[in-house]
Amino acid sequence: MSFSLPQRAASILCIALIIGSCFSSPTAKPAILRAIHSADYDRSSDVRARDSNRYPELDLQTQGKLMYGGSPENGSRILANMMLYAPDGLLMVLLEYFDHLTSAIDCWGDDGTMSLTFNSTQAYEYALHAWGFVNANANGKFLLIANHAGCGPDEERQAYIITSIREDGASLTTYLAAQVAPWSDIGGSYDLHFGHIVTSRHTPERRGWKDDLKGNFDVTKTTDFDPELGHPGEVRNIWHDDSRLMLDCIDCFVAGSFHLIGHVKTHHWHIEVATLSASPKGFNATVELQAKITRTDKLEELSDKIEDKADLFSMPVPDLGIEIPKVLKLGLTLSYQIGFSTKVAGSATFVLGATTSLPDDGTITVDLKDVQKSSWTGFEGAALVPIFDVTELSASVKFAVFTQVDLAFGIDIIGHDSLDVELNLKIPQLSTNFAAGYKEKGFCNQDDGALTTGVIATTALAIELWLEVKSIFEKKKNDLYSYKFFNLTKTLDEHCAPLSIPGLTDETIPSVSELLPIPTQLITPPVDR
Structure with missing residues (x-):
């Protein structure tokens, strides 16, 4: 699928903060790019006769x-x-x-x-x-x-x-x-x-603009932006229901940086090239949840599904936002969200999560003129490491969770409809079944003195990268395109944890044979390419 951009007297492409929200935010103040004396650069390079x-x-x-x-x-x-x-x-x-x-x-x-x-x-x-x-x-x-x-x-x-x-x-x-x-x-x-970094040099001012840019352009470097969201060890409540479930993020954060470059080419007000590329550098994300489940009725069956989603953080990135008066605006909004789904029986206290890192040689290239030509490369080396600790569990739990980093770009072509482009990175996502059990000769092993009760955990981990494109017309959004770029799934071996569970017999345990699907309510279903 491709979309054409109708001809108009001023067709200027803007890679911008989400239209109507981030531009109106008092915290989203893009850097104004002023006209630099182009000759200063050329004279420094001795290109003049x-x-x-x-x-x-x-x-x-x-x-x-x-x-x-x-x-x-x-x-x-x-x-x-x-x-x-x-x-x-x-x-x-x-x-x-x-x-x-x-x-x-x-x-x-x-x-x-x-x-x-x-x-x-x-x-x-x-x-x-x-x-x-x-x-x-x-x-x-x-x-x-x-x-x-x-x-x-x-x-x-x-x-x-x-x-x-x-x-x-x-x-x-x-x-x-x-x-x-x-x-x-x-x-x-x-x-x-756009997106090239300029090194610094102290020189006299010109027309109010510090001319430390003169003769110092380094076009080999790209803009670095730091999407750090949250802080290690910061606790945030996600769900609180005294009769069933309390869920806290005890370590949910994103760290690292991205390199970003862009290219726009127009001819007679028709867009010929419009691409945006981002590469992770030292990018990693951690989600560590502590759950306390207090459902003591009907131990023989799992509860109805409990699910929700929440915004952990949302922020514009003024370091990357730019505006060239009369020409274009560029910017970025980051958001960090969490979604979970669970079914429970009995009581439980556990910590569950994962850390994920993306390889530095990965690159995402979004073709804004023809989104089907968008591509990714180099993400095969992504790493997933589970976090798992059960301190109490009297019956069974099914739990699925993901955190999602959204990189949202608005595209405003003057005189035309607008587009929103979002990169949705589910990093990490996991689904785990906890099943308490009883074996007379020892639950996890048959050694002398082994505990007869314990918990078996079955876990699947995944990373997903999605591209979404939406049109904005008269302030209404319409889905145009949604595609899953990349998926990495890792199913772990069963993990058995000995745990003292007084009064537990095998007859009290409901079946939890199938993993819950990871909730996807933040993602539009894909369409065929």
Whole structure:
């Protein structure tokens, strides 16, 4: 299945915090990525020609590189690198690449005129030669994009359509007839990469933006975000019913980090590429539950099912949230949920859980243009380790539980319906049967003095990774696609634990032969690919 995005004058893809919830949250404040002087990066890389008779910065081009940078609260640096392609029939020039050739720039003439005063005769004459066609042709025009104080909103780029030039050779000044061009008219074709970290260097400020980004871009690194949710040893009640069950999370948390990169490419307002990739780094999750069961009636049969789900934690990730004014927004919301299902008979106190870790070489790639092309690789090395301790059990228990980490991205294409994309990671999930029993010669072994009662536990562990895509139209969500990326299941050998259970005989034990299915009420059923 694939979905097409209808053409509209401003089709800009946003990988964003969940639409309508996280953007409105006062805690979800994305880092604003300001326009960085792209020439600073290129000059630091020595890509400019130094021939005094040539000024390639002034030549009109079919494309131009625009860079944006910002600093979220964690002190890291985030970089977005856009290659903007000029609309058909136009050429462009970027002021930030040649402003070092000028001594004065004025974007706000009373008659819609922009003035550029050059600092050398050679540069002045080169500009007249490169741009003079607009005077020779009645329909001549080109696009000038300014990243300069006084040209448009602070720390944002402003585009102008230039239709004629007047010259003043005595002052080396050109006067350009300039009409403001909105991004919705010129931003239909671009190639954007985001998520690169920028290293830090202390340099003077430019237009309010700390210019420690200058010449320091490291495009080999990716954005790291830390999804730590919960804390080891933190106790949280999940269910409390004095007559049946009390369930506490005594150690439920997620730790580690993810690397995130993205790529968006549009052509004539049609999206050609839109991908998002995430890779775990030292990622692990623990769920450790303590259950106290106090159902003493009808020991001969299991109770009706008790099940519920709860949000353990939910938070936006401002360290990853970014906004490029007039271009895009990007962000992420993390939530950590738990769901359980149980049937009980008798009384019991036990601790149950698992720790799970994901391999660092795993990668999830979501293709936002055609979700069926989304893929995963490298998760076969995921590890599952059970946690098990029974201190009291007089009859039988069936128990299934999972914790789920949701990485939720909203996709807002201006002028179109919106999409929600969620990666649902059930990590870990387990289903366990506890059955108390009695054997006259010893329950777990037949050694002298062996206890005649005990508990047998049968357990299955699993990891699941799901991709869900939903449309949002007039604030209503509609399921579009749901698919299970990955599943790892591990069935453990039966575990026998000797336990003193006074008064227990084999006639009092109900059958618990089949494991409970792990509850899936947080997951939409899959559709055929």
